[in-house]
Amino acid sequence: MLTPRPAQPREPLALRRRSTAPAWVPVAWRLLLALGLISIALAVHWFDRDGLRDNVDGAISFVDVLYFTMITVTTVGYGDIVPVTPQARLFDTFVVTPIRLFVWLIFLGTAYDFLLRRVWDRLRMRLIQQNLHDHVVVAGHGDAGQEAARELIRRGMPVEQIVVIDQHAAALEPAEKVGAAVMEADATHNATLEAAQLDRARAMIVAAGRDDTSILIVLTARRIAPDVPISVVIRADENEPLARQAGANTVINPASFAGLLLASSTQGRHVADCLADLANIHGQxxxxxxxxxxxxxxxxxxxxxxxxxxxxxxxxxxxxxxxxxxxxxxxxxxxxxxxxxxxxx
CATH class of the missing domain: 3.30.1490 (Dna Ligase; domain 1)
Structure with missing residues (x-):
């Protein structure tokens, strides 16, 4: 018999939208921020140049101020130009030093985003791919895909053997929280399914939300993995033969199944319960x-x-x-x- 599902804590609603700005825009903003901080230090050093002393020629020019500012912001200085007045030393202590830290954080963050993170992500992806054997690939993590993944876990499948593919980052968050491998990509592309090691998978579940997209995913998957069992959710009756022709082993129509349960319930009040009991892991x-x-x-x-x-x-x-x-x-x-x-x- 069906068992009630425990109530899930409600999370606050949040609107998210993928940024349409080019990839170079964040770099430009960080560069402008770094230049702005350096400009502040340069301007104060220039107006307070009397508080600096040049141990080489004794004169402080704009080039000397520019040199001193850049050296002080990026390093601790070489000692050829030094602050000698209290206000100049206080400015270097409480303003230039934090600017130095912020500039370094900006450049380190940029280097991490555009170099280190990519290298790290590729390394993690290779490690995950090496351990993907006899897994299940879920293409589409909407309502049907999420419920399928949850049912696999309830049936005892280790969450590490579930790979979820979806084009929307928000749809992948529930799977990522429980520890499944996720990929924000288009499952209709060969490269996506190859990266998911579909040819070594136990099975594939396709629930893209649109029949045309689901059928295209099945076609792509069948080309990459001819022998992997594929189950697909199809919502229109006329598209079920197309899904089978595309290579799906199992075609599930939620409306037809719901209609089956409703019609069966009219033949006896226990028939629908028995049918649902067979499909539910918590049944008898x-x-x-x-x-x-x-x-x-x-x-x-x-x-x-x-x-x-x-x-x-x-x-x-x-x-x-x-x-x-x-x-x-x-x-x-x-x-x-x-x-x-x-x-x-």
Whole structure:
């Protein structure tokens, strides 16, 4: 039976919008800020040049002030030009020193953003890719994608084996918080799915929110990973055949499934509960698909001991436990059975 989901704490709403400014704009702002701070120090040093002493020729020119300002801001000075009056020393102590720290932070932050962070991100990406084996790729982290990822975790899949792809950073935040690998990219591109190591994945879930985008993702994925099982959410009935032609193994229509539950509820008040029970990890029973074992070959489908077998898949055909083909299991047959669920509390 369905179990109520624990209430989630509500977070404050926040509007976010991706900046449309070019990449060089932040660099320009930082450069202008650094030049502004240096200009303040230069202007004060020039107007208070009488508080400086040149140990070389004894005269303080504009070039000397410019030289002294740049050397003082970037280093601690060489001692050839020094402040000699109290106000000049106080200015260097309480104004120039903080300016020096801010300028260094600006340049270090810029270097980190445009060099070190990229190197670090590439290194982290390579380490993550090396450990991606038998994982599940979720393309699209909207309502359906998020619920699919949560259900995978509830069913016992380690969160490190889930890769979430979405073009919107806000959609990736829930997955990133729980520890899943995330990628802010377009899943319709080959490079994106190759970076997610799709060819080594256990399965792929496509829930892009639009049928045309989902089908295009399936086409791209099937080209990269011909044998990986792909499940896709399709909202329009007429697009379901297109999704299968694109290479999807499983096509799920939320409206059709909801209609199935609603119609089943009219045939008996427990039918819909049983159907939802089979799909819910917290239910009393669960569906399982597996390959028949060597010990089961030659026996009838209804004789298996691990659960209650419902259906047999042999090649592209399926048979119920009442069919003649189900009286003798063959190697490589796949069966769907009802079993007791494994608890992952």
């Amino acid at each position: 029973v669960a569906l399982c698909e597996r390959v028949v074992t060597a010990a089961e070959v030659g026996h009838p489908l209804d004789a298996i001991s691990t659960g209650k077998a419902l259906r047999l898949y042999r090649g592209v055909r399926s048979y119920g436990f009442w069919d003649t083909e189900a009286r003798q299991l063959q190697p490589n047959d796949r069966i769907v059975e009802v079993i007791r669920p494994q608890r992952h509390d």
